[in-house]
Amino acid sequence: MTAAAAPGPGKGELVYQQLRADIEAGTLPPGAPLGELALVARTGASRTPVREALRRLAADGLVELAPRQGARVSRVSLRSVRDLYDLRALLEPEAMRQAARAPGSPLHAQLPRVRAELVRLQRRSPSAARSAAFYALADRFDQAVADACPNAHLQRVLADLRPHSARLRNLSHLDPARIETSLVEHLRMVDALAAGDAEEAAAACAAHLAQGLATIVATLRQDTGGVLDDLDLPLGAR
Amino acid sequence: MTAAAAPGPGKGELVYQQLRADIEAGTLPPGAPLGELALVARTGASRTPVREALRRLAADGLVELAPRQGARVSRVSLRSVRDLYDLRALLEPEAMRQAARAPGSPLHAQLPRVRAELVRLQRRSPSAARSAAFYALADRFDQAVADACPNAHLQRVLADLRPHSARLRNLSHLDPARIETSLVEHLRMVDALAAGDAEEAAAACAAHLAQGLATIVATLRQDTGGVLDDLDLPLGAR
DNA sequence: GTGTGCAAAGATGTATACAGGATGCACCGC
DNA sequence: GCGGTGCATCCTGTATACATCTTTGCACAC
Numbered sequence: 001m002t003a004a005a006a007p008g009p010g011k012g013e014l015v016y017q018q019l020r021a022d023i024e025a026g027t028l029p030p031g032a033p034l035g036e037l038a039l040v041a042r043t044g045a046s047r048t049p050v051r052e053a054l055r056r057l058a059a060d061g062l063v064e065l066a067p068r069q070g071a072r073v074s075r076v077s078l079r080s081v082r083d084l085y086d087l088r089a090l091l092e093p094e095a096m097r098q099a100a101r102a103p104g105s106p107l108h109a110q111l112p113r114v115r116a117e118l119v120r121l122q123r124r125s126p127s128a129a130r131s132a133a134f135y136a137l138a139d140r141f142d143q144a145v146a147d148a149c150p151n152a153h154l155q156r157v158l159a160d161l162r163p164h165s166a167r168l169r170n171l172s173h174l175d176p177a178r179i180e181t182s183l184v185e186h187l188r189m190v191d192a193l194a195a196g197d198a199e200e201a202a203a204a205c206a207a208h209l210a211q212g213l214a215t216i217v218a219t220l221r222q223d224t225g226g227v228l229d230d231l232d233l234p235l236g237a238r
Numbered sequence: 239m240t241a242a243a244a245p246g247p248g249k250g251e252l253v254y255q256q257l258r259a260d261i262e263a264g265t266l267p268p269g270a271p272l273g274e275l276a277l278v279a280r281t282g283a284s285r286t287p288v289r290e291a292l293r294r295l296a297a298d299g300l301v302e303l304a305p306r307q308g309a310r311v312s313r314v315s316l317r318s319v320r321d322l323y324d325l326r327a328l329l330e331p332e333a334m335r336q337a338a339r340a341p342g343s344p345l346h347a348q349l350p351r352v353r354a355e356l357v358r359l360q361r362r363s364p365s366a367a368r369s370a371a372f373y374a375l376a377d378r379f380d381q382a383v384a385d386a387c388p389n390a391h392l393q394r395v396l397a398d399l400r401p402h403s404a405r406l407r408n409l410s411h412l413d414p415a416r417i418e419t420s421l422v423e424h425l426r427m428v429d430a431l432a433a434g435d436a437e438e439a440a441a442a443c444a445a446h447l448a449q450g451l452a453t454i455v456a457t458l459r460q461d462t463g464g465v466l467d468d469l470d471l472p473l474g475a476r
Numbered sequence: 477g478t479g480t481g482c483a484a485a486g487a488t489g490t491a492t493a494c495a496g497g498a499t500g501c502a503c504c505g506c
Numbered sequence: 507g508c509g510g511t512g513c514a515t516c517c518t519g520t521a522t523a524c525a526t527c528t529t530t531g532c533a534c535a536c
Contacts, residue, residue: 010305010519036488046521048286051488055290059297061394067248068488068527083389094328151321153402156299157395164391248489274518284491289518306497306518 012049015039016056023062023073024166034063034071060160062167076171078220084164085213092145092209093202095158096189099148100198107148111194114141118190122183126176134179135169138186145193172219181211250287253277254294261300261311262404272301272309298398300405314409316458322402323451330383330447331440333396334427337386338436345386349432352379356428360421364414372417373407376424383431410457419449 009017019039022028039050058065064074099107117137124130139162146158185208192201247255257277260266277288296303302312337345355375362368377400384396423446430439 012519035486037486047488048520048522052289052293052519055293056297059294061391069529070487079388080390083391086389087391087395090328090332150317151324152318153299153321153325153399157325157398160395160398161391250489273516275516285518286490286492307499308517 010049011045012052015043015045015049016053018043019053019057020060020062020163023057024163024170026167026170028073030073030075030171032073034073036070060163062163076168078217081168081216081220082213084161084168085209085216088161088165089206089209091154091158091161093205095145095149095154096193096201096205097198098150098154099145100193100196100201102148102150103196105148107144107193110144111190114144115187115190115194118183118187122180126179131176131179134183138182139166141186141190168216172216172223174215174219178215182208185211248287249283250290253281253283253287254291256281257291257295258298258300258401261295262401262408264405264408266311268311268313268409270311272311274308298401300401314406316455319406319454319458320451322399322406323447323454326399326403327444327447329392329396329399331443333383333387333392334431334439334443335436336388336392337383338431338434338439340386340388341434343386345382345431348382349428352382353425353428353432356421356425360418364417369414369417372421376420377404379424379428406454410454410461412453412457416453420446423449 019028019034028034034054036047036050036054039054040047043050054063054065054071057063058071062074063071065071099105102108114137121130121134121137142162146155146162149155149158185204188204189201189208192198192204257266257272266272272292274285274288274292277292278285281288292301292303292309295301296309300312301309303309337343340346352375359368359372359375380400384393384400387393387396423442426442427439427446430436430442
């Protein structure tokens, strides 16, 4: 069973996940108004679960909530992108270290399969399907690394940051060539984790983040014609 | 007017702040059940704002929300204490660095007053009032440092962590002698910030956190008779 | 023609009513 | 005496109705 209609998760949870997915995917672009009435019509739920979902998303920083004025998808600026990557550069290498030192975790059991899948993707020719498969794999990997952290607070913060990163990736249509380098970077991380080399894993993660930031900034600059410098960008063009 | 009864902040906001303050202060100890009905009676608001407040607190990690089973104040374990301080040790020194490099911020304008107040407190004889005054000052200082960070994501995470730290302090009745050392550590941080020495400020912050963790762990060990090792402690005694 | 003021409409904030599920206890059977 | 089942009660999850505020559009005065 994938997910039953009503009995399993509550309706508020469903609305939350749907809205979050739409925001991450860019279907709901930054700045998009989120009227409760409109969301009731969109999701079929009542105002109560809709409100609950909006509050949770606001706590995640994915929507901005103006009192008596409604909700909007939170806007993105070049500065916020840099801020996000600065913070990830602080946290994720540390998460890698901790994960590398937790050999009994489910992460380590998955590593051989992840590695095999990465190699398989390396041999495929570039295509949208390959990109999608890689990103799905990378997301699962990041999640597994975070879950392997014994530090629950760190896990919570990383989980908070993940949707922001996902949104950035989907807002800016990245250069397909980026996949190649990112594959290599992930292989380096996987191998370091498998070897239990915490510092190498952390270094690989830091390098991966630096590359990712450079790519996204370049892409955003190109998409917006270099107009932005600290401006809010209305949406990922397309 | 300071703050009108109803018109200014919404009722949900009021309930949230009240509950959060009670959790931080320890009035609502870890594990305490938070029935919506009981909170309605306690706060005078209706169930809708109460629910909103509970969701926000759950997002902060201050309450645990079991579906169809109600909310409880989140429990605290020795491990969670270590986790929290590990994370703070990662984030707050970096925040200090960034704050030290933002000379135009309101923080720097406040530094002379904060320093004078610290010196004044140093000369007072130990008392509960002095402790309370110091903690209030330290909280304002931490807040000002976080606000001086240009990184909005970092600000958000630091704000999320603050109530957890405050709760720990109030759960464990700290040794009054700790105030003395903490005063000195704060003076070191303030002076480093005033001098614009980012690395010295970060080092001072790290030292302060290490001392704080050691003190709290020792206090908790003593309070619980050393029974806990990874156990949940029911409450900060008293 | 411009600016101000008012009024109507739409939205959010709040309160309450209804439905489904979990927990605890009492009763029955063994 | 002990274990299991069934029911009663309370709770949360959801839906809807009401009150209040913000906003927008228009009319009028300057």
